[in-house]
Amino acid sequence: MDLKFNNSRKYVSISVPSKTQAMSPHIKSVEDVVVLGVNLSKFSKLTQFLICVAGVFVFYLIYGYLQELIFSVEGFKPYGWYLTLVQFAFYSVFGLIELQLTQDRRRRIPGKTYMLIAF
Numbered sequence: 001m002d003l004k005f006n007n008s009r010k011y012v013s014i015s016v017p018s019k020t021q022a023m024s025p026h027i028k029s030v031e032d033v034v035v036l037g038v039n040l041s042k043f044s045k046l047t048q049f050l051i052c053v054a055g056v057f058v059f060y061l062i063y064g065y066l067q068e069l070i071f072s073v074e075g076f077k078p079y080g081w082y083l084t085l086v087q088f089a090f091y092s093v094f095g096l097i098e099l100q101l102t103q104d105r106r107r108r109i110p111g112k113t114y115m116l117i118a119f
Helices: 045-071 077-102 111-118
Strands: none
Touching: 045 077
């Protein structure tokens, strides 16, 4: 049995895509920071952070106020777990809607981390 090896060289080319090619199609630029439809890119990183912190604080206060308002309704106290179930359902539906709108299905955080946070 005679084995002959072909000595022709094979070249492998590896190319690194630019930042715009590697990003999701719905993201226009790496520097774009859009929160609630408002582009915060023109602000410094510290200002962006402070705006986001203030937004979370304000919306958390509104959420807490509305939840206390719901529980102040007479006879509603026994339905706390039902409210939690309804919130979970709405969060799931909104998450699925966002997933369909963005067309970005890459997982950025491992499932194990989600389970740890949920626990």
